Amino acid sequence: MSAAISTAAAPVTTAAEEKVAVATQLQLTWWRFRRHKVAVASGVIVLFFYLVAVLADFLATNDPYATLAARSYIPPQEIHWFDADGSFRPHVFALEGKRDMKTFRLVYVADPEDKRYLELFVDGYPYRLLGLFETNLHLLGLDRGAPEEALFLLGTDQLGRDFWSRLVLATRTSLFIGLAGVAISLFLGVLLGGISGMYGGWIDTVIQRVIEILRSIPTIPLWMGLAAALPATWSVLQVYLAITVIISLIGWTELARVVRGRFLSLREEDFVMAAELAGASQLRIIFRHMVPSFLSHIIAAVSLALPAMIISETTLSFLGLGLRPPAISWGVLLQDAQNIQALAIAPWLLMAAIPVIVVILAFNFLGDGLRDAADPYG
């Protein structure tokens, strides 16, 4: 019986082995990565967040910049899923703002008689979908009601701006500032790390010492100093770019270290020697033979560098030195939740912490899985 199994199994194994033998480095990495369940799940979460970022305006339920004093600090609205007759019709109760005569704060009373039903694909404020198509279509909204009676899934802030809408727009800003920062870091890291690893000698020594120096300086005071020097007259976009550059000027060291390490070890490999003997040019050896075999390492390093970038931006904006209102980012939102007084009145503002933590955690798990998978033969 055992013989029967082995004969039946043998061709299958060889087919699989053959598949492995001819697979490219990236395919092997992908197969290895797929086995790491947590990393795959984290990858899905990261993709989901970027989807939210791309569709931010579509997912927003209110104009994130529209302020209205009459709806200051509305707590998150409770959604009632079923109607009185038991049918599935999600709705919220209309809110009436009353002034508490002791504290002089607005308190909101829900009116169970006045139901507002949730609808899909409703008209709202105009925006450009993907920056291209002019539209006013939004995923979710109420069937009727004045602006101050709109849907507030996560409540409002002090100025009466809808927190949910601000949170999805902040997701866009924070995630893409991370990408832009990593792009610059990657360029610097690959360039300097590559030069360092390829040529060695005194250039290598100088670059390595520069990295060592940069890594031994506390970064936050440095960022604060540089960011505070940005002129107050700069536009939101200029500040955005400047912050990205400031963050990535210090963030490239880790990427450079990874690239240098790979170059150093690959330089001695037989296949590089073979390519050299076959008369391939330096550029061809680097891009045709060496880069593909450490591409996965770079992808892993990038996915570990991204959360660091996001934390940096969030921290700087939180301190009031990064992006400034009217820009919306996670850090800008958290700035509103900075002191205990604000938190005591509106604890829901702390919810901006949730996407920060989830995204950074997901990126870390993803990067970890990728790093393990980057050495498919290991």
Add this chain to the structure above:
Amino acid sequence: MITYITRRLVLALVTCWAISVISFIIIQLPPGDFVNSYIANLSASGSMVSAAEADAMREQYGLNRPIWVQYGKWMGRVLQGDFGMSMEWGRPVLEVIGDRLWLTIVISIAAIILTWGIALPIGIYSAVRQYSIADYIFTLIGFIGLAVPNFLLALIIMYLGFKYFGANIGGLFSPEYDLAPWSWDKVWDLMSHLPLPAFILALAGTAQLIRIMRANLLDELRRPYVTTARARGLQEWRVIMKYPVRAALNPFASTIGYLLPFVVSGSIVVSLVLSLPTVGPLLLRALVAQDMFLAGAIVLLLGVLTVIGTFLSDLMLMWIDPRIRAGMHG
């Protein structure tokens, strides 16, 4: 051994020089020079400064000279312990900083000791009991510590403290000791307030250390000498603690060079959230008010102290690791 120390010392000096250049750039970055803002400050309070006086002042500070001369003059004064005047406070910068610098150092050192205190036993446990439930739980907690920016952790803990204990848990001193001169009671009061900010700072660094410790120890545990020790009938506890842990400890100590800048950075932000009397809130205020001599001095002092700390940890590493002493690597 001498070459190792010399190399480290030279690198530390070069780093200090780089930090001084960056601090000088930060001072120079805002538009206008020191005299402009000084005059603006004076006229805001009513007194007038003539153009001749302003020029004399520029001459005195060398502001009309090339930039590298200005840098040289500034460095010369700094080396004599004169960091200039704080515009906003109208007092010498060092006087404004006062105790805050030492409190920053105290918090940072406490955080590093705590990081080790947490990471070492957990790292050993996770390696010895690899893939146990506790191993997974510690790994997860470590990852969360890594993922939550420490200002956020401070914010959340502050909110929970407020909500469930009704107390504001910020600060480093009880109100009665806040302005009191130093005494043993005040030191004791400081000690009792230290664990919370130290813990918040430590949590971010532990994840990495746990993973390093775990990986190193796992490598060591597979070595034949461990089997030999076991075969000789040594108790399991002794087998692990006496040899593999000591060998695995090495890279552990060397990470302090990266841990220290990280913790000092974090202390700035955490201090802001928890309103700790460190240089953090002072630096932010100085930057917002463009009080550049104060801001530059804080960046410079923090940077240089971090470099000194790293250098001391290098010396410590040499003392721990005989291979470095013998000049085999490093």
